Amino acid sequence: xxKIMVIGAGQMGGGIAHxxxxxxxxxxxxxLNDEFVTKGLKVIEKNLRRxxxxxxxxxxxxxxxxxxxxxxxxxxxxxxxxxxxxxxVENMEIKSQIFSSLDEICPxxxxxxxxxxxxxxTEIASYTKRPELVIGMHFMNPVPxxxxxxxxxxxxxxDEVFEKIRDLSVEMGKTPVExxxxxxxxxxxxxxxxxxxxxxxxYDGIASAEDIDNVMKLGMNHPMGPLALADLIGLDTVLSxxxxxxxxxxxxxxxxxxxRKYVKAGWLGRKSGRGFYIYE
Numbered sequence: 001x002x003k004i005m006v007i008g009a010g011q012m013g014g015g016i017a018h019x020x021x022x023x024x025x026x027x028x029x030x031x032l033n034d035e036f037v038t039k040g041l042k043v044i045e046k047n048l049r050r051x052x053x054x055x056x057x058x059x060x061x062x063x064x065x066x067x068x069x070x071x072x073x074x075x076x077x078x079x080x081x082x083x084x085x086x087x088x089v090e091n092m093e094i095k096s097q098i099f100s101s102l103d104e105i106c107p108x109x110x111x112x113x114x115x116x117x118x119x120x121x122t123e124i125a126s127y128t129k130r131p132e133l134v135i136g137m138h139f140m141n142p143v144p145x146x147x148x149x150x151x152x153x154x155x156x157x158x159d160e161v162f163e164k165i166r167d168l169s170v171e172m173g174k175t176p177v178e179x180x181x182x183x184x185x186x187x188x189x190x191x192x193x194x195x196x197x198x199x200x201x202x203y204d205g206i207a208s209a210e211d212i213d214n215v216m217k218l219g220m221n222h223p224m225g226p227l228a229l230a231d232l233i234g235l236d237t238v239l240s241x242x243x244x245x246x247x248x249x250x251x252x253x254x255x256x257x258x259x260r261k262y263v264k265a266g267w268l269g270r271k272s273g274r275g276f277y278i279y280e
């Protein structure tokens with residue numbers, strides 16, 4: 001495995017491209033247009049320059065990492081990739097279109113991975129003629145810092161593919177955890193209900209957003225409160241995962257009405273400038 005294509009140059013995709021290039025791989029960073037790709041590349045460069053300033057890496061290493069990343073706005077560029085990691089929006093219709101196209105474009109040996117945080121790997125794999133080469137590779141945000149990767153097999157994923165992705169994760173400096181293909185996997189099956197309950201606590205007028213977050217930070221030793229974390233993840237993404245959990249696991253995962261209201265208002269968190277908090 002020498003060349004990796006990452007689809008989606010946003011928060012997650014850019015982070016995945018960063019750690020893949022840092023691990024020595026040639027990386028193609030793809031998105032819908034050049035503006036998105038350039039923005040993603042600038043974030044990678046900013047993070048690497050910060051690491052140089054803090055003495056974590058040498059300036060020459062920073063340049064070498066950036067030199068391994070090429071920009072792409074066409075899925076056809078996947079024709080040269082040994083692995084494709086999809087990090088597009090959390091929407092099955094969009095992911096199914098991407099995987100169906102990749103199946104036609106990629107060489108027969110190419111592994112197709114998805115960074116989905118909740119959608120079923122087996123269903124995503126069904127849109128290809130190579131379900132044995134499809135796997136879930138769920139990174140945590142922010143990718144360059146967080147150590148965990150959930151590796152999720154689909155029904156047909158082979159042991160060889162799983163082992164390759166597990167080894168790759170270690171090369172990227174991550175700790176891989178094998179997880180079964182179930183709604184929300186492990187991380188979000190536990191995390192999202194906590195966030196949703198925090199939103200209900202705000203919705204019911206029990207405490208302010210700041211005080212709810214302080215309870216979890218100071219009382220439970222969480223590094224970030226659940227409402228601030230929801231803003232970081234993106235409230236639209238939180239809602240999408242809630243919907244998957246609700247559909248797959250029942251009523252106890254029903255999204256809070258306040259979460260739906262914020263998403264409809266376009267209050268999506270940090271990326272829109274407003275969520276449970278207001279951002280400059």
